[in-house]
Structure formats: C-alpha cells, structure tokens
Amino acid sequence: MDLSPFDADNSVSCRLASQIPDVCRTEDCCLGIDEAGRGPVLGPMVYGICFCPVSQKQKLKESKVADSKTLTETERENLFQTLDEAKSYIGWAVHVLSPNTISTSMLQRSKYNLNALSHDTAIGLIQYALDSGVQLKEVFVDTVGPADKYEEKLSKLFPGIEVTVRPKADSLFPVVSAASICAKVARDRIVKGWNFTEDLGDVDADYGSGYPNDPKTKAWLLKYLDPVFGYPQFVRFSWSTAQTLMDSKGVTVHWEDEDEDGEKAAQRQSNKSMLSYFSASAGGNDQHPSRQTHRFFRERRLKSLAAL
Template sequence: MRELKGERLEKELERLRLMHEYENAHPEAAFIAGIDEAGRGPLAGPVVAACCILPRDVEILYLNDSKKLSEKRREALFPEVQEKALAYGVGIIDEETIDEINILQADYEAMRVAINLASKMLEEKGLGKAPELLLNDAVTIPGVDIPQISIIKGDAKSVSIAAASVLAKVTRDHLMEKYDEMYPGYGFAKHKGYGTAAHIQALKELGPCPIHRRSFIKKFV
C-alpha cells in the first residue's frame, strides 16, 4: 500500500477524527463496542456479525465501511484491526438456523454471540467484563442489557462500527472461499453467495448444495 504523506495524510487523519465523534461523545463509557454484520442478503452461507472494542486513541489509516474498501484493502486492515483492538468477537450463524428462525433473528443472534465473545476477551485481559455502550449499524439488538445506539450508515460514521464491518466481512469472505473448494461450480469465491446472474444460473443447473438457504432460493429451484 502506498504510504500517505503531507496533505493526503492530513486529509485522511481528519476523516478518521470525524469517525471518532460518536465515541468521543460518550467519555463516561470506558469501553465502547461497534457492531456490524455481513451476509444478510446472500442465497448461501452464514450470516456473520462482529463486535469490536477499540482504544479511544487508535489510529487505523483507511478504516471505513467495508463495502467502500477494495478486497485488498480489507485484507490488509483485517489483521491490523485484530491487533489494535482491545477485544473483539465474531458470531457465525449457519444457513440451517437462518432457515429455521429467519434472517433477522439469525442476524441478532450472531450479534449477541459476537458481543459475548468480545466480552470474554475483555475479561480475560483483565480490562472489564463487557462493553459499556454499543454502537450498532442501523439496528437495536433485542436481548442485550448493554445500552445501545443505532446509527444509520454507522459503518461509515463510527470507527468502532467500521472496524466491526471489516472483521465481519473478511471473516465471511474467507468462509465462502473455503465453501467454494467444498462445493465447486457455484462460484462462491467470486460472488460470496450473493444472487448474481452466474450464481442463479449455476443453482438452476446444479441444484442447491448444503449451504444454500432454502428459504431464500424457493423461486430459483
């Protein structure tokens, strides 16, 4: 990656400063977690959610909504976020559960799992028992006692949510690449399970494989 210098570096640092505004608005919360998910819409594979707690003074250049980043950039940011985070967790809910309880409830469950895992990591490090505030990307998670703030397009507005966005997206992409090896012919490594024309054509020709969401593909098979 090209190193930022001069005016470009200043511009990037200012962008990141603005992405700390939600976190900085709550100095009373020692640990603030960002929550985001990946994979709500695909025809195949799990839904993945991440919870990420960053230090208040963290600096991660280029961090943004994962959808706005190239695959190369996301892959580079993934280990940096993991390294610099105080704690993080990733929740994965499979396609069978999605069919059983519906995608929205599966999404919520993935988020609750991610929060519990991040809390466990925080506690193992001797820092605390749980985040004191959740910044969520456009949702309010039921069954969670921690105070929450839902932020529309939060993955582009909050550094914590952006970090969770990267963790969730890259984790899911890696899973779909493994599934591509297990179930060749569908193109999972390329489209990650989303309903592209090529994926739908393969689905019609090959029929569903074990990771297809039956409740999502009824009109195609």
C-alpha cells in the same frame, strides 16, 4: 484468522475470536457490531464485533478503518491484519451463521425470522464480551429493523451500557467499521475455501456475487440443483430464489393420504414412491447389510428412527 473450526463442518455455526487485551479488562471500552452476507442466497452470514478502550478511539480512527463495502478485498485484508496485530488494545470476535442454520431457522414450524436471528446473534456477541471480562461502557450497532426499538431492546438487556443504534453505523463509527471489516473478511475467506461435502465433482467456483439477482449466481443454482434433494449446504434454501427454482425444476412430490380412495388413489399407484429415493440401490429390504443409505442422508448424518 483460523477458520478451521467452521471448515470442519459447514452445516454448523461457530464463533471465532481474538485474545482479550488486558487493558480491555481494566478500562472502559467501546464495542461495535456489524454483519456481512445478510442478502446473498449463497454462503453464511457473519456477525462481527470489535472493541477497544474508549481512550484509544482516536488511535483506532487513525488506522483508517472504513465501511467494508467501500474497500477493496486487499484493503480489507490489510486492515484486518492491522486490527489483529494490535493485540495490546484491540479485540474482535465473529459469529458464523451457516446457511443451514439460517434456512432451518426461517422454515421451522415456529418461524424464527432473519431479524430475530440477527438480534440474538448480536446480543450473544455482546454477552460474550462481557463474560470475557471486557469492561463495556459504549456499544455501537448498525440497525436491523427500526433503530429506536432495537436500541431500546439492547439498553434494557444491558443496563449501564450506553447503546447507540444507527443506520449506516459502519460509516459513522470507526469501531463499527472495524467490526464490519472483521465480519466481511471472515465471510470472504469461508466462501472462498468452502468445503463441499456433497459429491459434486469439480465444483464450479464462478458463482458470482451470491446475490439472487446476479445472473452468474442464478446459473450456478440451476447447475447444482438436485431435482429430488435440492441444493448443497452452501445454498440458503429458504431464500425465494432457491425455492422458486426447486418448485419449477424439482421432482413433484405427492404425499400419500391414508384416507384417500377412488380415482385419485388409483392414479397414485403409478407414481414413483418418494421412498425409492432414500437409498442408493432400488428394491430389497432396508435392513439388508449391502444396502447403502442415500448420500443425502450420509452427508447430513441423518439416521433412520429405528436405528436410534
């Protein structure tokens, strides 16, 4: 699995896929959907699909695929290799949702929660398979939210396809187990090879499981918290764990109120302006050629509105 399209820019999401087997364009196929990394505060969430002809279901089962959470890392890697090499009848695709995508979706003015994001990603992957010519007959999905409502939603969107949504589908249907393995292997590789674009020096890779209740993860979050700009793009800053640490350890920001006067306004004059953090050097004209934009903005490719 080549993850270079994602490695090039950790801030964006992307889709990676195998070639479509010819047989999947001529025979009725089944498709499974599952995700990896829904709960961690670190790294991306990855959705995976795997598909094969209905006539090959038993052959897929005999490959001994299983829920990725019950397998060791080595077992997952070996099984993914098996799936990837079965190009004559098995296809797969993964959609990588970056931490930036997750956080900005959840914090935007019009809330786009994780369930809605998950549903839309799964729908997009089913549509990708259809657009690629896969002759889908059956779709099996691990539920997000109430299973019956999700199943009804997908059935209306994809009439003519038999949709089955079940809790723990990754342990019930081999094709979902296979999708679970694809998603988990992709996420593990991305997290291990994460390209930190921020200037953090030699980054400590011992961040534990990435889950909020892991002491190692909490320690890592404390270590790499910038008191002004928060966290590197590896962190989902919309998670309550990250927000709580930013609130307690970060610099307090007072937003200027143009209508404010009297004693409060006088007190504000002694506060350091938020604008003082926006450039690498203090003082001087913002337009001076020697003045550099703070790395926070360079790393995120942000520009002043006046420069656009």
